[in-house]
Amino acid sequence: MAATLVLESHSEAQTEALAAALAGMVDAPLVIALSGDLGAGKTAFSRGFVQAMLGERVVVSSPTFAIMQSYVGGAWPVYHFDLYRLAGPEELEAIGADEALFEPDGVALVEWASLAGDWLPQDRLDVMLEITADGLGRRVLFRAAGLVTTQLLHRFRQEYHAG
Ligand SMILES: Nc1ncnc2c1ncn2[C@@H]1O[C@H](COP(=O)(O)OP(=O)(O)O)[C@@H](O)[C@H]1O
Numbered sequence: 001m002a003a004t005l006v007l008e009s010h011s012e013a014q015t016e017a018l019a020a021a022l023a024g025m026v027d028a029p030l031v032i033a034l035s036g037d038l039g040a041g042k043t044a045f046s047r048g049f050v051q052a053m054l055g056e057r058v059v060v061s062s063p064t065f066a067i068m069q070s071y072v073g074g075a076w077p078v079y080h081f082d083l084y085r086l087a088g089p090e091e092l093e094a095i096g097a098d099e100a101l102f103e104p105d106g107v108a109l110v111e112w113a114s115l116a117g118d119w120l121p122q123d124r125l126d127v128m129l130e131i132t133a134d135g136l137g138r139r140v141l142f143r144a145a146g147l148v149t150t151q152l153l154h155r156f157r158q159e160y161h162a163g
């Protein structure tokens with residue numbers, strides 16, 4: 001099973017809102033792999049997602065130095081990764097992050113996901129953020145490659161277009 005969806009976001013608030021809408025539909029653990037240039041909105045997406053999951057306005061910034069930041073207290077725990085300074089995929093095991101990625105009990109949001117190499121599961125939701133040519137908008141491409149994520153993306157597509 002596979003699915004794709006392309007949306008446009010015209011503001012940081014809109015990117016947060018679509019991530020929040022997605023967070024409200026999660027009904028099983030999953031990995032969300034975020035990619036896109038610096039400033040594309042990966043952290044904005046993560047912030048909207050975490051705040052919706054926790055139901056409160058927590059501060060969410062790139063966990064660049066910590067590599068992973070956990071948020072508990074919501075319907076599902078959220079593990080927010082920023083792999084920008086990861087020395088190599090093996091470092092994920094060293095910090096004990098392999099469990100959050102391979103046997104998740106919640107949602108793993110992974111910025112600079114490609115740096116994880118083979119450490120990302122095949123069944124994941126890829127979210128690719130692209131800065132549009134005028135530099136103002138963002139194109140948000142979703143791609144699901146497994147049962148859980150494809151079903152989630154189908155629900156998201158229906159709800160997001162309807163609402
Ligand atoms: N549509 C948009 N979605 C998200 N961020 C946007 C958008 N338009 C402009 N921005 C700006 O782009 C920057 C995105 O930063 P951030 O989320 O930290 O990116 P990343 O984590 O990908 O490096 C912020 O300064 C934000 O205000």
Ligand SMILES: [Mg+2]
Pocket residue numbers: 042043062082111
């Ligand atoms: Mg970031």
